[in-house]
Amino acid sequence: xxxxxxxxxxxxxxxxxxxxxxxxxxxxxxxxxxxxxxxxxxxxxxxxxxxxxxxxxxxxxxxxxxxxxxxxxxxxxxxxxxxxxxxxxxxxxxxxxxxxxxxxxxxxxxxxxxxxxxxxxxxxxxxxxxxxxxxxxxxxxxxxxxxxxxxxxxxxxxxxxxxxxxxxxxxxxxxxxxxxxxxxxxxxxxxxxxxxxxxxxxxxxxxxxxxxxxxxxxxxxxxxxxxxxxxxxxxxxxxxxxxxxxxxxxxxxxxxxxxxxxxxxxxxxxxxxxxxxxxxxxxxxxxxxxxxxxxxxxxx
Numbered sequence: 387x388x389x390x391x392x393x394x395x396x397x398x399x400x401x402x403x404x405x406x407x408x409x410x411x412x413x414x415x416x417x418x419x420x421x422x423x424x425x426x427x428x429x430x431x432x433x434x435x436x437x438x439x440x441x442x443x444x445x446x447x448x449x450x451x452x453x454x455x456x457x458x459x460x461x462x463x464x465x466x467x468x469x470x471x472x473x474x475x476x477x478x479x480x481x482x483x484x485x486x487x488x489x490x491x492x493x494x495x496x497x498x499x500x501x502x503x504x505x506x507x508x509x510x511x512x513x514x515x516x517x518x519x520x521x522x523x524x525x526x527x528x529x530x531x532x533x534x535x536x537x538x539x540x541x542x543x544x545x546x547x548x549x550x551x552x553x554x555x556x557x558x559x560x561x562x563x564x565x566x567x568x569x570x571x572x573x574x575x576x577x578x579x580x581x582x583x584x585x586x587x588x589x590x591x592x593x594x595x596x597x598x599x600x601x602x603x604x605x606x607x608x609x610x611x612x613x614x615x616x617x618x619x620x621x622x623x624x625x626x627x628x629x630x631x632x633x634x635x636x637x638x639x640x641x642x643x644x645x646x647x648x649x650x651x652x653x654x655x656x657x658x659x660x661x662x663x664x665x666x667x668x669x670x671x672x673x674x675x676x677x678x679x680x681x682x683x684x685x686x
Contacts, residue, residue, distance in 0.1 A: 395451060459545055479507070556633060557636060581607050
């Protein structure tokens with residue numbers, strides 16, 4: 387059975403629709419459908435059945451998914467063992483990371499790795515943590531820097547290894563001339579009458595902050611839906627909005643923004659993630675060692 391077709395079945399099992407599986411694999415829905423049809427022909431049995439707009443695996447489909455997951459782990463282990471036997475750090479290493487951690491530690495870490503291992507080619511992609519998890523599971527990246535919000539949202543941790551990197555404390559961000567800017571701490575409820583700049587509500591972090599507001603008894607009035615921290619911070623600095631943001635951003639805070647501790651304290655855990663079958667891959671090992679060292683040097 388062809389490797390790509392097994393990957394298509396795995397993504398279909400995770401996402402439940404051809405469209406979502408296609409998006410995870412960077413293919414068209416028709417291409418995924420064709421791969422599943424070819425896999426069914428090879429297997430000689432029906433693997434899926436239509437349920438409304440979605441797709442459900444048959445018992446045979448579930449059985450093959452179980453075997454396919456084991457096959458993928460074995461293939462990762464085989465690649466790792468061959469890399470160990472070469473006794474070289476060479477080839478391509480693909481890294482997916484969310485913006486605040488990526489900009490803070492990855493440039494210097496990549497520079498040090500390139501100096502130490504000139505034949506190692508490192509490619510970076512900026513992705514939201516939950517998208518980085520999906521890319522890791524779909525073999526589109528080798529390393530994912532993620533947080534516990536994305537792991538909780540994705541639920542499925544099978545075959546993914548997590549190495550703790552840091553804990554990030556959340557802060558309230560207001561303009562330096564805002565009436566609340568002199569407070570030593572603020573609760574989310576203190577911001578119920580404010581207008582908010584929010585990272586896009588489709589992001590895991592954006593949805594998490596909205597849920598914090600709802601638990602405090604109000605729906606945030608969002609006047610800026612932003613794709614990145616630069617626009618959030620610009621709206622806050624202008625006095626047009628407030629926000630709740632990761633503490634990592636405090637380390638590179640722009641002018642005009644006051645960062646105030648959130649009470650009660652809210653933390654998120656940050657991890658480096660990779661596929662379990664590649665735990666002994668030498669390239670994965672040197673990256674994890676370097677990134678752990680880089681995070682330990684961040685001012686606390």
